[in-house]
Amino acid sequence: MKKITFYYEFASTYSYPAAMRVERVASASGVSVIWRPFLLGPIFAASGMTTSPFNLNPAKGRYMWRDLQRQCDAEGLKLVRPDPFPANTLLAARLATAIADNAARAAFSRAVYTAEFAEGKNIADAATLAPLLAAAGQDPAATMAAAASDPIKAALRASVAEAQSLGIFGAPTLTSPDGEMFWGNDRIEQAVAWAAKS
Amino acid sequence: MKKITFYYEFASTYSYPAAMRVERVASASGVSVIWRPFLLGPIFAASGMTTSPFNLNPAKGRYMWRDLQRQCDAEGLKLVRPDPFPANTLLAARLATAIADNAARAAFSRAVYTAEFAEGKNIADAATLAPLLAAAGQDPAATMAAAASDPIKAALRASVAEAQSLGIFGAPTLTSPDGEMFWGNDRIEQAVAWAAKS
Numbered sequence: 001m002k003k004i005t006f007y008y009e010f011a012s013t014y015s016y017p018a019a020m021r022v023e024r025v026a027s028a029s030g031v032s033v034i035w036r037p038f039l040l041g042p043i044f045a046a047s048g049m050t051t052s053p054f055n056l057n058p059a060k061g062r063y064m065w066r067d068l069q070r071q072c073d074a075e076g077l078k079l080v081r082p083d084p085f086p087a088n089t090l091l092a093a094r095l096a097t098a099i100a101d102n103a104a105r106a107a108f109s110r111a112v113y114t115a116e117f118a119e120g121k122n123i124a125d126a127a128t129l130a131p132l133l134a135a136a137g138q139d140p141a142a143t144m145a146a147a148a149s150d151p152i153k154a155a156l157r158a159s160v161a162e163a164q165s166l167g168i169f170g171a172p173t174l175t176s177p178d179g180e181m182f183w184g185n186d187r188i189e190q191a192v193a194w195a196a197k198s
Numbered sequence: 199m200k201k202i203t204f205y206y207e208f209a210s211t212y213s214y215p216a217a218m219r220v221e222r223v224a225s226a227s228g229v230s231v232i233w234r235p236f237l238l239g240p241i242f243a244a245s246g247m248t249t250s251p252f253n254l255n256p257a258k259g260r261y262m263w264r265d266l267q268r269q270c271d272a273e274g275l276k277l278v279r280p281d282p283f284p285a286n287t288l289l290a291a292r293l294a295t296a297i298a299d300n301a302a303r304a305a306f307s308r309a310v311y312t313a314e315f316a317e318g319k320n321i322a323d324a325a326t327l328a329p330l331l332a333a334a335g336q337d338p339a340a341t342m343a344a345a346a347s348d349p350i351k352a353a354l355r356a357s358v359a360e361a362q363s364l365g366i367f368g369a370p371t372l373t374s375p376d377g378e379m380f381w382g383n384d385r386i387e388q389a390v391a392w393a394a395k396s
Contacts, residue, residue: 047255057245059367063381070388169257183261186384190268 002031004195005175007163008109009040010093011086012171013054013064016079016117017071018185019110019172025188029196035106037096038159039089040171046164052086071185078118087116088124094147095129097156099138108136200229202393203373205361206307207238208291209284210369211252211262214277214315215269216383217308217370223386227394233304235294236357237287238369244362250284269383276316285314286322292345293327295354297336306334 006022008015026033044053054061065081072079092112099105111132115121121128130140146152166175174182174191178198182191204220206213224231242251252259263279270277290310297303309330313319319326328338344350364373372380372389376396380389 047257057367059245059365062365063367063379066379067381067385167257167260169255169261181261181264183265187265 002029002195002198003034003177004031004191005034005036007036007038007168007171007173007175009038009171010089010096010109010112010116010123011052011082012040013068013117014071014185015172016113017068017075017077018188019113020077021075021185022172022174022188023106026192026195029192031192031195033102033106035096035102035109036159036163037093037105037109037156038163038168038171039093039156042160043164043169047169055085080117080120082116082120082123087122090124091126091147092123092129094152094156095133095143097159098143098146098149098152099133099136104136104138108132108138111135200227200393200396201232201375202229202389203232203234205234205236205366205369205371205373207236207369208287208294208307208310208314208321209250209280210238211266211315212269212383213370214311215266215273215275216386217311218275219273219383220370220372220386221304224390224393227390229390229393231300231304233294233300233307234357234361235291235303235307235354236361236366236369237291237354240358241362241367245367253283278315278318280314280318280321285320288322289324289345290321290327292350292354293331293341295357296341296344296347296350297331297334302334302336306330306336309333 004026006018008019022033049056054064069079096105096109096112099108112123112129115128115132116123123129126144130144133140133143163173167181170183172185174188176191176195176198180194180198182188182194202224204216206217220231242248247254252262267277294303294307294310297306310321310327313326313330314321321327324342328342331338331341361371365379368381370383372386374389374393374396378392378396380386380392
């Protein structure tokens with residue numbers, strides 16, 4: 001089956017509608033989605049940025065929230081602004097990394113985005129995330145333990161390093177097996193079309 | 199007639215395909231386009247940026263050129279990288295500002311983008327721009343003289359100040375009469391749809 005790899009960061013605003021629709025767009029073209037959580041913080045830091053570009057540039061931030069609202073309206077998705085923004089996503093990203101099954105990782109990840117951006121919950125809190133693990137068919141205690149283990153910490157660091165080596169600078173980013181890269185919720189259709197024909 | 203205002207900067211890469219297709223998209227929905235040249239340099243400088251964000255972040259820059267190539271391929275537009283990038287666009291922006299007729303300003307502006315991004319010409323050079331003025335039905339000498347006059351210099355400064363006061367931080371940006379703002383070549387369809395229904 002044709003594949004596309006979906007790199008996402010739980011704090012990334014446009015990753016929210018992207019995560020909620022990427023499977024729909026991909027499956028319509030017979031493309032499967034590989035869910036790859038990573039962290040943008042270390043990549044931003046390597047460029048000298050200490051927070052989200054949307055905080056660093058207030059005009060861009062104001063626009064992003066309005067544009068995101070329009071995208072969410074078009075998708076029928078509720079949108080609340082996480083506080084603080086960006087959220088601390090280290091635990092959520094480690095948990096998603098610890099889930100070996102791609103479909104379960106996708107289900108958990110969509111639930112995290114919904115908690116964060118539709119319900120305004122604090123996704124840095126294990127108490128928020130544990131029920132989402134259970135709903136995705138995972139054992140919360142075992143997955144929390146795995147997320148705190150050295151191999152999973154190392155696996156997430158490796159994902160960040162891989163993303164950086166691919167030239168990924170933002171999220172969501174989609175990559176095709178032949179090395180093409182697409183950045184943004186608004187490039188999902190193009191990424192899927194590329195993967196479908198290649 | 200429904201209207202949309204199209205803010206563009208001649209050095210802006212995504213403004214090139216946007217300028218070449220905005221009239222086609224708008225006219226299909228019965229929307230007219232008001233062409234508003236401005237300068238991003240002073241707006242970037244106010245945010246502490248000394249050059250294009252695509253130069254400041256090399257990974258983002260590499261992605262942009264590849265993504266732009268895909269957009270241009272889809273539109274059947276040739277693409278060469280201007281050298282230097284970004285081009286000095288002060289003269290071209292003053293000339294576009296000096297052209298009072300909106301349709302002639304649009305024709306001249308499209309010709310400038312073609313010279314810069316399809317033909318690799320130096321658009322900082324009056325010798326490049328004079329024939330484009332003539333082709334757009336303008337008197338080159340008179341328009342050059344107007345572009346060097348205080349009222350046109352002040353009008354362009356006012357356009358930059360207006361863009362900044364609207365919260366514009368990049369190009370192309372489209373605004374609707376009811377104050378909605380859309381950033382990017384990939385938002386033209388949404389901007390036109392908004393203007394058509396409002």
